[in-house]
Amino acid sequence: MIRKHTISVLVNNQPGVLQRVSGLFGRRGFNIESITVGESEEQGLSRMVIVTTGDDKMLEQISKQLYKLIDVIKVIDLSSNPMVARELALIKVFAEPGARPEILGVVETFRAAVVDIGPSSLIVQVVGDSEKIDAMVELLKPYGIKELSRTGATAMIRGVVK
Missing domain, CATH: 3.30.70.260 (ACT domain)
Structure with a gap:
């Protein structure tokens, strides 16, 4: 399989x-x-x-x-094994001042963070599993993603200490 x-x-x-x-x-x-x-x-x-x-x-x-x-x-x-996997993404979004409250709502919902604010853009940092990153990217697409950078997954087995 x-x-x-x-x-x-x-x-x-x-x-x-x-x-x-x-x-x-x-x-x-x-x-x-x-x-x-x-x-x-x-x-x-x-x-x-x-x-x-x-x-x-x-x-x-x-x-x-x-x-x-x-x-x-x-x-x-x-x-x-049961594991914890996380990925980080930086997403630069077109964000005119009028659209920012909506974008900030998405950011808050995903427990993400705005790490840079420009005159017409925001850079959002989000950490989570790949599905969370994918979902956030999809929700930000309508605003216009100017640039996207993802780390790829890093992971560990849960709870086992040897």
Whole structure:
């Protein structure tokens, strides 16, 4: 069954690791829907959170191939466990002064924040799961989205401490 997978990959923080991991996906014909990379809790290691779509066999193949890369320490399928996933988006919206109260109502409803105000635009910051971001983008489209930047998902397994 084809579904969305969120994978956590712990890697050595070395130049070229991101390129080797993304290259592996490309060579195998697997699409990366989003990828976030940053320092982990352990010095010298980074955590990549990759969202991809495929069946369980494809996920197993990806995991095996990732472990063949020298800088890969650990691969975890987060989506096979209860997890928390969040994404951040910055959305620049056309906002003449007359339209601002309506836009601010949308912002408040989504517990988002206005992080910049210009003469004819607002930049809105929203954090949440991908569906929340998608819903906010849809509601702001009628006002005219001038620019949109999304981080991609970052995620952790819920409640387990080892």
